[in-house]
Amino acid sequence: MLRELHIRDLGVIEDATLSLHPGLTVVTGETGAGKTMVVTGLGLVLGGRADADLVRTGSDEAVVEAEVELAEDHPARGTAAQAGGIADEPELLLSRTISAAGRSRAHVGGRRAPIGVLSDLGEGLVAVHGQADQWRLKRPAQHRALLDAFGGDEVSFAAAEVAAAFREWQQAKGELAQLVEGERARLQEIELLTHQLEQIDAVDPQPGEDTDLAHEAERLGHAEELRTGADTAHRLLSDPDSFDGDDVVGRLARAADEVTRLAEHDPQLAQLQQRLAEVGMLTSELAADLSAYAADIEADPARLATTQSRVAALRELTRRYGDDVEAVLRHRDEARQRLLGLQGADERIEELSALVSQWQERLGADAVRLTAARTAAAQRLGTAVEEELAHLGMPKARVEVAVEPRTDDAAVELPLGDGSVVRVTADGADTVEVRVAANRGAPPRSVTKAASGGELSRIMLAIEVATAGATGSQVPTFVFDEVDAGVGGRAAIDVGARLAALARSSQVIVVTHLAQVAAHADRHLVVHKAHGDQITSSGVRVVDGDERLAELSRMMGGDDTSVGLRHAQELLEQCRR
Numbered sequence: 001m002l003r004e005l006h007i008r009d010l011g012v013i014e015d016a017t018l019s020l021h022p023g024l025t026v027v028t029g030e031t032g033a034g035k036t037m038v039v040t041g042l043g044l045v046l047g048g049r050a051d052a053d054l055v056r057t058g059s060d061e062a063v064v065e066a067e068v069e070l071a072e073d074h075p076a077r078g079t080a081a082q083a084g085g086i087a088d089e090p091e092l093l094l095s096r097t098i099s100a101a102g103r104s105r106a107h108v109g110g111r112r113a114p115i116g117v118l119s120d121l122g123e124g125l126v127a128v129h130g131q132a133d134q135w136r137l138k139r140p141a142q143h144r145a146l147l148d149a150f151g152g153d154e155v156s157f158a159a160a161e162v163a164a165a166f167r168e169w170q171q172a173k174g175e176l177a178q179l180v181e182g183e184r185a186r187l188q189e190i191e192l193l194t195h196q197l198e199q200i201d202a203v204d205p206q207p208g209e210d211t212d213l214a215h216e217a218e219r220l221g222h223a224e225e226l227r228t229g230a231d232t233a234h235r236l237l238s239d240p241d242s243f244d245g246d247d248v249v250g251r252l253a254r255a256a257d258e259v260t261r262l263a264e265h266d267p268q269l270a271q272l273q274q275r276l277a278e279v280g281m282l283t284s285e286l287a288a289d290l291s292a293y294a295a296d297i298e299a300d301p302a303r304l305a306t307t308q309s310r311v312a313a314l315r316e317l318t319r320r321y322g323d324d325v326e327a328v329l330r331h332r333d334e335a336r337q338r339l340l341g342l343q344g345a346d347e348r349i350e351e352l353s354a355l356v357s358q359w360q361e362r363l364g365a366d367a368v369r370l371t372a373a374r375t376a377a378a379q380r381l382g383t384a385v386e387e388e389l390a391h392l393g394m395p396k397a398r399v400e401v402a403v404e405p406r407t408d409d410a411a412v413e414l415p416l417g418d419g420s421v422v423r424v425t426a427d428g429a430d431t432v433e434v435r436v437a438a439n440r441g442a443p444p445r446s447v448t449k450a451a452s453g454g455e456l457s458r459i460m461l462a463i464e465v466a467t468a469g470a471t472g473s474q475v476p477t478f479v480f481d482e483v484d485a486g487v488g489g490r491a492a493i494d495v496g497a498r499l500a501a502l503a504r505s506s507q508v509i510v511v512t513h514l515a516q517v518a519a520h521a522d523r524h525l526v527v528h529k530a531h532g533d534q535i536t537s538s539g540v541r542v543v544d545g546d547e548r549l550a551e552l553s554r555m556m557g558g559d560d561t562s563v564g565l566r567h568a569q570e571l572l573e574q575c576r577r
Contacts, residue, residue, distance in 0.1 A: 001476045001507040002126070003091060004067040005045075009059035011037040016540040018525060024503035026518045027511045027540075028551060029527030035511045038527070038540075039128065039481040042066070042509075044096045046126055047119030052102040061099045068092045068125055076121050083117045085109020094118060126477045129460040144432040147401060150467045151377030158370040159428065165366050166426040169359035176352040186342055193339045200321065200332045203313045210314045210325045213307055249287060252280040364416045367429040374403045374430055381466065385434075388462035392498060393491035394455065398437040399462075400444040403430050434463065457483035458495065465498045468505050477507040484514045492516035496575060515555035515568070519575040524548050 005018040012034040018027075029035045041064040044050060055062045069091050070076055080087040085108040095107040096118065106115045148155050179186070256276040318324055321331040378401035389397040408431075411423035422429040435444035436459050447459060457480050464478055484495050496517040502508050503522065512518055524543050543551050549568040556571070558564030 001069050002066060002509070003069050004065075005038070005041060006063075006065040007037065007041045008063045009056040010041055010044075010054055010062040010064060011056060012529065013037050013041075013527075014056065014539065016527070018540050019542070020507070020509065021523050022503075022507055023522035024500050024508045024510065024520060025523040025525060026521040027509065027525045027527060028513065028518050028555060030529065030554075031513075033527040033529045035513075035527050036481060038509075039479060039511055042126065042479055043128060044098065045094050045118065046122030046128070047106075047115055047117075048122075050096070050098045050102075050104040052098065052100055055098055055100045059100065061097055063098075064096045066094045068094060074124075076124055079117065079120050080109045083108050083113040084111040085113060086111070092121075094121065123475075125475060126479060127460075127464070127475045128479045129457045129464075129481070129483070140431060140433065141427075143401075143434050144427060144430070146434070146463070146467060147374060147377055147381060147403075147432050150381050151373060155370070155373045155377050158366065158373045161366045162363065162370050162424075162428045163426045165359055165363040166424065169356065169363050172352050172355040172359055176349065176356055179349050179352065190339060190342050193335045193342070196321070196335055197332060197339065200317060200328060203317055205314055205317060205325045205328055207326060207329065210311070210318065213311050213314065249280065249284050252276065252283055256280055360414065361417065363424065364414055364422070367414070367422065367424055368416075370428045371403065371430050374428075374432065378403050378432070381434075384466035385459075385462045388466050388498060389459065391491075391494040392458045392462055393487045393495070394438065394458060394462075396438075396440045397459070398440065398444060400435045400437075402433045402435055402444075404433075405429060406431050455486070457481065457485070458487070461495070461498055461502070464506075465502050468502050475506075477509065478502060479509045479511075481511045483510060484512050484517050487514070489516075493575065496520035500575075513555065515552045515571060516575070518555060519552060519568075519571045524551065526551055 001022060002020045004020060006016070007013050007018075008015050012032070018038065027035050027038050040048075040054065044054075045064040045066045068076075076092060077087040080092055085092070087109050092109055093107070096115075097105045097107075104115060106113050106118050108117050108121070148159055256273060260273050314325060317328045322328040382399040382401045385399040386397065389395070389399070406423040406425070406429055408423070411425045411429070413421050414424045414429070415421050434447040436447050437444045438455055438459075447456075447463070461480060461483055480499065483499070484492055487495055492514045493516045495514075497520060499508055499510055499517065500520040510517060510521075518524060525540055526543050527540050530539070546565075549565045549572070552568035552571060553561075553564035556564070556567060558567060
């Protein structure tokens with residue numbers, strides 16, 4: 001709800017602050033005092049069109065600021081946060097500035113924001129019903145949302161069923177279309193993957209095989225060199241015939257004998273003797289190992305050719321499918337899994353075809369039920385609004401809530417079982433429009449075109465009052481301007497009573513010139529003007545007690561004499577009853 005509205009240099013208003021409360025607030029004042037500027041200011045701070053002519057004469061700019069109290073889960077918080085504004089406080093601050101040169105700026109939550117953000121916020125915060133601004137129901141979707149909320153559980157349940165069925169139908173239909181449209185690409189991919197798997201399976205690589213074969217090929221390619229080198233090393237260690245009757249092993253043995261002979265004379269030499277013995281043993285074993293290695297090395301041209309061929313085959317696979325055999329094997333496993341999925345697409349197409357038919361049939365049935373529920377609710381809503389209009393000085397008005405098939409391009413065609421075709425969206429197969437004929441015999445027209453001025457405001461008031469107890473999605477604040485135009489006497493009291501009834505569930509702000517309406521208010525604000533030497537300016541103040549009686553008396557054409565005040569008191573008591 002609106003907590004405060006501050007207006008500076010807008011029209012004749014120099015500087016005024018409106019402190020707003022729950023319930024019904026009326027704004028009154030003499031003709032020309034600037035009452036309409038309150039509604040205009042609200043329109044500006046909620047994203048309405050700006051005009052440089054609205055800037056007060058002699059001022060550089062006009063500023064309108066609004067403080068709005070929001071519930072923690074209100075969608076407006078998310079909108080403000082996306083715009084960069086501070087939206088975690090109990091109140092959200094909105095601001096609109098218009099320069100005399102025509103430039104306009106907006107701030108949301110203390111941050112600069114596009115004007116469109118104010119408009120988005122305004123649609124969920126305030127419904128303005130005036131001679132020029134009918135923000136409520138100006139879009140067809142708003143008509144449908146209003147009817148669905150009025151229809152209660154029966155309509156809301158049917159609407160939820162349609163939305164769910166539409167979502168499932170679209171999802172299955174989209175997946176089916178992708179599979180069917182991608183048939184050629186799917187077959188090409190199957191062929192490619194099959195060829196790749198055949199290539200890999202023909203070689204049948206084993207983990208680590210490329211490394212092992214590379215080592216084996218290297219050894220086989222240098223077999224003679226390896227055998228000769230190992231044999232030479234063996235002879236150097238243990239063949240005395242190759243080294244003038246002596247070898248390394250023999251020399252180590254004689255050295256060990258000499259040290260052993262002398263070790264009893266020096267313990268340090270005994271330690272050296274032990275190390276000589278170990279070296280001799282290791283040398284002997286090494287000579288034997290070299291001999292065995294040389295004996296095992298054999299040149300095998302056939303095995304070398306086989307190994308080189310296998311290495312070449314593995315290298316071709318790694319060139320195509322990975323850096324090494326492990327990468328090739330991973331590619332093989334992934335390709336096989338993908339191939340299984342592609343080969344199973346035929347079965348999936350059959351499943352999806354059946355699923356599309358199933359959801360299409362269900363969507364058609366749900367849409368028909370939703371249309372029936374909306375039609376029944378539309379009749380009740382039309383009757384309720386007509387009854388309200390009878391109390392608002394429009395007893396001859398006729399209201400029609402039309403529920404008709406969709407024809408817009410945004411909907412998709414849906415064939416029904418009886419051979420007919422409807423156009424549906426997630427909202428159903430219907431367009432909804434509230435139509436009003438202000439007089440009997442006149443054709444009903446869209447509610448925003450059916451009347452002008454006060455009649456239109458009263459029509460909107462009747463709709464809001466008729467739906468107040470049923471619409472869980474209604475905006476928290478309603479503003480009415482000229483709702484009492486052309487109304488007087490008993491009808492004016494009824495208008496005030498209807499506004500008071502709406503104010504029991506919402507915040508209602510009314511600009512009025514009728515005392516019969518103002519007497520129903522929970523809070524009474526008066527726009528007063530002061531005349532300077534050159535420019536007239538206006539301000540706003542709260543009136544209560546005797547001041548309020550005096551204002552009501554003025555509005556009834558009287559004065560602050562005892563007779564006028566007594567009439568005002570009687571009017572207050574009548575409205576309270």
